Amino acid sequence: MARTAGRVEIPWIGTLDRAAGNLSRQVAQALREAVRNGDVLPGDALPSTRLLAESLQIARGTVIEAYQQLIAEGFLESRGGAGTRVAHALAEAPPASEPRAVRGRTARPVLPEPATAFAQIAQEFRPLPHVPFAISVPVGLTAPADIWRRLGNRLRAKGPGAPAGYTDPLGALPLREAIASYVRKSRSVRCEPGQVIVTSGTQQGLFLACQVLLGPRDQAWVENPAYRGVTAILESTGRRDTMVRVPVDVEGIDVEAGIRKAPHARAAFVTASHQYPLGMPMSMARRNALLAWARASHAWVVEDDYDSELRYEGYPFPSLQGLDPDRVIYLGTFSKILFPSLRLGYAIVPDDLVDAFCGARVLMDRHPPNADQHVLAAFMAEGHLERHIRKVRNVYFEHRVQLIETLETLLPKELAWIEPGDQGMHFVLWLAEGIDDRKVVDLAARAGVSVRAVSPTFAPGTARPGLILGFGGFSGAQMNVAAQRLADVIVAEAQSPGRRGAVREPSTGKVGSRRRTSCN
Structure with missing residues (x-):
């Protein structure tokens, strides 16, 4: 007892x-x-x-x-x-006296500069409510709940996922073997299990890459626009001045522009298969040029293979890593395709960097949690992951088509238009010049709609207004209601007296803005 x-x-x-x-x-x-x-x-x-x-x-x-x-x-x-x-x-009742923490305090303490920066990041990355159009909300048809619970019950009690002591910093071998097999077949990645490092997601992989690859004064190419997670890492680790923002166009990162800006950069961070946030894949010419630069400059390419599984027309593009395994660090995650709370991803690194990444990982959190690694390994080994991806791809394709059609009906093209693309679980809705996308985000939140602003993904002075809309885990009815509310917010903001430039009623007038095809 x-x-x-x-x-x-x-x-x-x-x-x-x-x-x-x-x-x-x-x-x-x-x-x-x-x-x-x-x-x-x-x-x-x-x-x-x-x-x-x-x-x-x-x-x-x-x-x-x-x-x-x-x-x-x-x-x-x-x-x-x-x-x-x-x-x-x-x-x-009002307090009889000030709380102990307040008594005797004459002024708020001055926070160290890093503390202020990290506090800002905490606000910026606060999770959105799980309502349309938050990204990566796997509910209903896109959640592997029943199979996952069954495997978990089997493996966590007396199986390999049972409580244990310290384990390998690289991750559980069965999962690393399953990952190596999966990426070889699905992404043309060339690796062995010993090159796989299980992480808590792509964010940790990016942090490890920055720690391992970059010295204090080393420059790094970063796309413009880019995933805010990588720019925030570089800013918060004292590398703001050595981060070189390289423009993106319809072919992906502009390698020639990168060479002009920083020919001797130590690393390039790219989303080659599905550029974040815009969505286009990097062309083969740009891939070859990027790898040729990396070889000639003895630089590294960090490939964030964002949403690569979710291409709706044709087959997913092969990885950069498969073209040059010795120069590319390949990052992937299961958080998006399965569920974000899983917090499992992977970094695949050249043999010469395995010990370095392992050492950096040890100082960060010693090793990944053990139980879910074995559940995921079994999930993959038994073929559930491939079936799950096919199901998710079908569901998301239908949701994407429906949302695009709904928004195009509700919003005039002169006021808002969708960035073309054929993959992923989000897309960008560009806004007419002069509309404040951050204000639209706040107003939409008050209306019960979750969206993110595009402008923070750009380098200072190059931002364009737009919204990032996820369409994964919501029903058609939910998205229709949210789309109407969002359209109402955008139209109202466009017509607000304080906006730069006049916007007439959508039914009778036009906005004098033109769509751009590149981001400088």
């Missing part, structure tokens, strides 16, 4: 002065102060008189007397079977 602790720690009681006597009054006063200071809140349960007496090593009658006094004063309330609690009525 499980035993419960016989003593309870109550730090807010403090130390009783036994020489002063009247311990009941001291206990009551300590409880009053705890309530006033917010150490215990209205509705909080207090220890039983027996446990508190044992903890303070005083007579139980002394505690009973203190409780009865506070019940009479209205600080506490006692109901049969529910124990003694801080009175709920105190929640409506």
